[in-house]
Amino acid sequence: MDIFDAIHSRHSTREYLAEAPSDAIIASLLDAAIRAPCAVNRQPWRFTVVTNRPWLDDVSERAKAYMTQTRPLDLPQTLYEKLADPQFHVFYHAPVLIVISADQQGPWIEADCASAAQNLMLAAHAKGLGSCWIGLSQPFLATAEGHEALQIPASDHPIAPIVVGAPRSESPPSPRKPVAVNWVR
Numbered sequence: 001m002d003i004f005d006a007i008h009s010r011h012s013t014r015e016y017l018a019e020a021p022s023d024a025i026i027a028s029l030l031d032a033a034i035r036a037p038c039a040v041n042r043q044p045w046r047f048t049v050v051t052n053r054p055w056l057d058d059v060s061e062r063a064k065a066y067m068t069q070t071r072p073l074d075l076p077q078t079l080y081e082k083l084a085d086p087q088f089h090v091f092y093h094a095p096v097l098i099v100i101s102a103d104q105q106g107p108w109i110e111a112d113c114a115s116a117a118q119n120l121m122l123a124a125h126a127k128g129l130g131s132c133w134i135g136l137s138q139p140f141l142a143t144a145e146g147h148e149a150l151q152i153p154a155s156d157h158p159i160a161p162i163v164v165g166a167p168r169s170e171s172p173p174s175p176r177k178p179v180a181v182n183w184v185r
């Protein structure tokens, strides 16, 4: 797949088939992720790969409860209503969650991990898989309970929780604003 085709045809997937991609495919996605640029080549990323279905169901519930009880983000009311819906699964029943965490402090750790996440999502698309960044799970994953669930050190910073799996349905493209360009010649 040409890189421009990949960029143009990737969309966030919110309906997944139950079967998880093989460990070899997941390894290839992680290998693509670590090819991302990063500040001072510090490579601050740690990847937690979760394929445990009860874990995903449990953390979905805990993330929703944390969001609705603490309202840590300034989100539209409709999103908080969605989070309160018992039918809503924050990970969309995807078979795999990959959480990219920074294992160090620094001014660029979020940019570094987001770059790795974009590589991972494009690589997943090139393998015929869907993906979606699950920002709604981030506030819970950042708590002590979230760290414990992820089995990562308290000093880590979970930055990019990405679900991956075979898409159950084709996602419509999200509209884009025209490019806001400011040439300085």
Ligand SMILES: Cc1cc2nc3c(=O)[nH]c(=O)nc-3n(C[C@H](O)[C@H](O)[C@H](O)COP(=O)(O)O)c2cc1C
Binding pocket: 010, 011, 012, 013, 014, 132, 133, 134, 135, 136, 137, 171, 172, 173, 174
């Ligand atoms: C930081 C970040 C957080 C996101 N959080 C969520 C989320 O919690 N749930 C969700 O369904 N999509 C989430 N998304 C996906 C965006 O909604 C999606 O990328 C955007 O609408 C553009 O659509 P596209 O990815 O299909 O091009 C997130 C994306 C980013 C970059």
